Amino acid sequence: QKEVEQDPGPLSVPEGAIVSLNCTYSNSAFQYFMWYRQYSRKGPELLMYTYSSGNKEDGRFTAQVDKSSKYISLFIRDSQPSDSATYLCAMTTRSNDYKLSFGAGTTVTVRA
Amino acid sequence: NAGVTQTPKFQVLKTGQSMTLQCAQDMNHNSMYWYRQDPGMGLRLIYYSASEGTTDKGEVPDGYNVSRLKKQNFLLGLESAAPSQTSVYFCASSTRDGGGEAKNIQYFGAGTRLSVL
Numbered sequence: 001q002k003e004v005e006q007d008p009g010p011l012s013v014p015e016g017a018i019v020s021l022n023c024t025y026s027n028s029a030f031q032y033f034m035w036y037r038q039y040s041r042k043g044p045e046l047l048m049y050t051y052s053s054g055n056k057e058d059g060r061f062t063a064q065v066d067k068s069s070k071y072i073s074l075f076i077r078d079s080q081p082s083d084s085a086t087y088l089c090a091m092t093t094r095s096n097d098y099k100l101s102f103g104a105g106t107t108v109t110v111r112a
Numbered sequence: 113n114a115g116v117t118q119t120p121k122f123q124v125l126k127t128g129q130s131m132t133l134q135c136a137q138d139m140n141h142n143s144m145y146w147y148r149q150d151p152g153m154g155l156r157l158i159y160y161s162a163s164e165g166t167t168d169k170g171e172v173p174d175g176y177n178v179s180r181l182k183k184q185n186f187l188l189g190l191e192s193a194a195p196s197q198t199s200v201y202f203c204a205s206s207t208r209d210g211g212g213e214a215k216n217i218q219y220f221g222a223g224t225r226l227s228v229l
Binding site: 036041090098099 | 157162202
């Protein structure tokens with residue numbers, strides 16, 4: 001079993017829809033959680049960063065962490081065609097925090 | 113502000129050939145990483161370097177070697193390329209923020225697309 005599980009999709013939604021992306025993990029020591037966005041033929045770029053449990057909001061993006069369930073989510077409100085990309089979750093522990101464990105990525109297409 | 117720069121962007125090799133992928137960062141980061149990305153597999157860590165002059169194996173190090181002689185450069189070598197090494201390779205760098213909360217935000221280059229025939 002992989003340390004971080006992420007549904008690969010693909011996910012196709014109409015413009016304006018809410019996109020919901022999820023990852024589950026098995027290592028209870030993970031405390032730092034990230035979402036990266038990767039456009040086609042580009043490198044990943046950091047989208048959201050969350051420490052421990054709770055919610056974080058940045059514009060149309062909301063990241064949620066539920067450590068009790070070992071489950072993290074990313075919500076995209078009012079999705080736009082420019083949100084079409086692959087979204088990767090990543091996480092790390094406090095003691096080994098220079099190495100990230102990545103999910104496989106979910107490919108999202110927002111249809112105009 | 114260049115960030116992380118990878119060269120070359122594309123490369124085609126024949127089985128058995130050798131090559132070096134180059135990575136440079138201008139953010140004064142201590143840590144650097146090499147990943148490979150394959151369909152359905154996500155990003156897998158090949159090697160990493162926590163600081164200049166040190167390197168350690170990641171998840172999939174076989175068939176690769178690395179060099180971190182300067183803080184800003186991290187080189188990935190393929191001694192004898194195999195078709196299984198056909199992939200997209202990403203270099204990344206990161207630093208630990210100051211204060212009580214340790215962080216590891218990794219910044220990625222644009223990737224090198226390698227095909228081994």
